[in-house]
Amino acid sequence: MVDDLNAKGGVLGKQVELFVEDDQCKPEVAANVAAKLVSEGVSVVLGHICSGATKAAMGTYRDAKIIAMSPSATNPALTQSGDYPNFFRTIASDDMQAKLGVDFTLDTLKKKKIAVIHDKGDYGKGFAEFAKKFIDESGGKGEVVLFEGITPGAVDYSAIIQKIKEKGAEAVIYGGYHPEASKIVTGMKKKMMDIPFVSDDGVKDDTFIKVAKEYAEGVYASGPRDTSKIPLYIKAVDEHKKAYGEEPGAFYKEAYAATLALLNGIQKAGSTDYAAVEKALRTEWVETPVGKISFDERGDAKGVGFSMYQVKNGEYVQVQE
Amino acid sequence: MEYFLELFMSGLTRGSIYALIALGYTMVYGIIELINFAHGEIYMIGAFTALIVASVLTFQGMTGAPVLILAGVVAVIYSMAYGYTVEKIAYKPLRQAPRLSPLISAIGMSIFLQNYVLLAQTSNFLPFPALIPEFAFLAPVRHLMSSAEIIIVVTTAVCMVLLTLLIKYTRVGKAMRATAQDRSMALLVGVNVNRVISTTFVIGSALAAVGGVLIASHIGQINFFIGFIAGIKAFTAAVLGGIGSIPGAALGGLVLGLTEAFATGYVSSDYEDVFAFAILVLVLIFRPAGILGRATTQKV
Structure with a gap:
């Protein structure tokens, strides 16, 4: 892609030059790589890949006033801590799903009393804890009336269902996977409880609908946004196949998007000046394989990540952009 | 009060599920002092058989109670064959071996059956049809208990009574009690111990198969691993009530189910297992043979 761009005259009349380093996903190596790149005088950094390594390298880039954009580091603290104003990413952070679920429940469904349930697993509990945090921080828009973990694989969840009812919850946010979700949803409907059930990508699985059948109707679950129909995505995959003769690996489209965003930022800023590029990244929108994106004040990409889906007539349908 | 009643009912359902499976553990232990770890897998195979039969029958256009009964009968027969074969292959050759050997063999059998179903069927969760219909006359109490739950509670009670009658009043029962008391003596007085x-x-x-069919149609999903968790909890219930004792299995199941339900309801479901096993530890400290178990002195 960069070769193509250079053939067309580069950015601002200059050829783009690549400095490729491997941080082996290790924080200690990443810090060395960062120092090396700074001494080589790079304008912007595309990377790093792993959250831990990214964190280790970011301080060096910040002090040298170099913008870094990761296609894959999802750790929430990288953007939320405010420590790295020079950090951007083209992938959704780990708490994005929880944020989406909470915003959807509070703003779109207009529910106030929320029961947050999880399956005690890393994924489900992480999701639930973020959801609780966002509800607590919502400034009184919502209230967590119940926050509990259930035992995965238990024969029966009627006690927790009775408790959800007893606490007067108006909606349930569930973090976990589909086997437990379908037991809870089925149990709730059988006990004549008809409150919205909002969950995560672990539930946005066709097996959930197959198992919970008619009880699955109306359940909300967030899942990755479908990018397969975006023309730039199709083009990017074709380019990769032409160049390397195989399907691209993980984070290819995010990395492609980051490259486009960085070069676009420099183009729009008219120079590689830190402040100008930073401003351009936060204000300009750019078409990429993951959709049309820009960056918020924390450095997270707007327009990437997850969408809310709902089960309608036996399949998941996207209900929200 | 309403909330208490709701929790009580949910504990009762859970307890009955545990008790229904615990009956099988406790019976086998009562006779040959073997913990049949493959029991949970027989339960799972029962559920799978019922699913296959029910799917075929539904495909043929049958609905309602006949499907439940036919699927249940086939599952029971199939599981009986499995139980018989498992005993002949895994336990009978080890009858004179030290007590640890059949235990290991039981664990091996359990792993074998799980993987056999995994390979022969699928590792995915499969939907299980709700074979037990919702009775219209139960609609007012449906928030307390569904008809599936009531049927589970009733079936557990009926099974327990029938089993007690069988052991107390029939020739087979008498032979079982004799074998349980002293196997070689029973052999000497002409009891066919192997049979x-x-x-x-x-x-x-x-x-186990009856449990598998009822519980699967209550929960609505099965996979090859359901026997493990249900088996562990049922085994705990059997030990709690006094392993080897039939009323003990029922009581143990209920105590366990109610403890879990109330722990969830009044404390937190995060601690439901903590409370369940705390009760087990306490009971075993003060009554090592379980609530209704009889302490047996080891014959030397």
Whole structure:
């Protein structure tokens, strides 16, 4: 892609030059790589890949006033801590799903009393804890009336269902996977409880609908946004196949998007000046394989990540952009 | 008060599920002092068989109670065959071996059956049809208990009574009690010990299959691993009530189910297992043989 761009005259009349380093996903190596790149005088950094390594390298880039954009580091603290104003990413952070679920429940469904349930697993509990945090921080828009973990694989969840009812919850946010979700949803409907059930990508699985059948109707679950129909995505995959003769690996489209965003930022800023590029990244929108994106004040990409889906007539349908 | 009643009902359902499976554990242990770890797998195979039969029958256009009954009967027969075969292959050759050997063999059998179903069927969760219909006359109390839950509670009670009658008043029962007391003495007075043990496994497996069909159609999903968790909890219930004792299995199941339900309801479901096993530890400290178990002195 960069070769193509250079053939067309580069950015601002200059050829783009690549400095490729491997941080082996290790924080200690990443810090060395960062120092090396700074001494080589790079304008912007595309990377790093792993959250831990990214964190280790970011301080060096910040002090040298170099913008870094990761296609894959999802750790929430990288953007939320405010420590790295020079950090951007083209992938959704780990708490994005929880944020989406909470915003959807509070703003779109207009529910106030929320029961947050999880399956005690890393994924489900992480999701639930973020959801609780966002509800607590919502400034009184919502209230967590119940926050509990259930035992995965238990024969029966009627006690927790009775408790959800007893606490007067108006909606349930569930973090976990589909086997437990379908037991809870089925149990709730059988006990004549008809409150919205909002969950995560672990539930946005066709097996959930197959198992919970008619009880699955109306359940909300967030899942990755479908990018397969975006023309730039199709083009990017074709380019990769032409160049390397195989399907691209993980984070290819995010990395492609980051490259486009960085070069676009420099183009729009008219120079590689830190402040100008930073401003351009936060204000300009750019078409990429993951959709049309820009960056918020924390450095997270707007327009990437997850969408809310709902089960309608036996399949998941996207209900929200 | 309403909330208490709701929790009580949910504990009762859970407890009955545990008790229904625990009956099989406790029976086998009562006769040959073996913990049949493959019991949970027989329960799972029962559920799978019922699913296959029910799917075929539904495809043929049958609905309602006949499907439940036919699927249940086939599952029971199939599971009995499994129980019989498992005993012949995994336990009978080890009858004179040290007590640890059949235990290891049981664990091996359990792993084998799980993987056999995994390979022969699928690793995915499969939907299980709700074979137990919702009775219209139960609509006012449906928030307390569904008809599936009521049927589970009733079936557990009926199975327990029938089993007690069988052991107390029939010739087979008498032979079972004799074998339980002293196997070699029973052999000397002409009891066909091998047949008694086979019968015990067959009856235990039939109970597991009944449990499998009812519970699967209550929960609505099965996979090859359901036997493990249900088995562990049922085994805990059997030990809690006093392993080897039939009323003990029922009582243990209920105590366990109610403890879990109230722990969830009044404390937190995060701690439901903590409370369940705390009760087990306490009971075993003060009554090592379980609530209704009789302490046996080891014959030297």
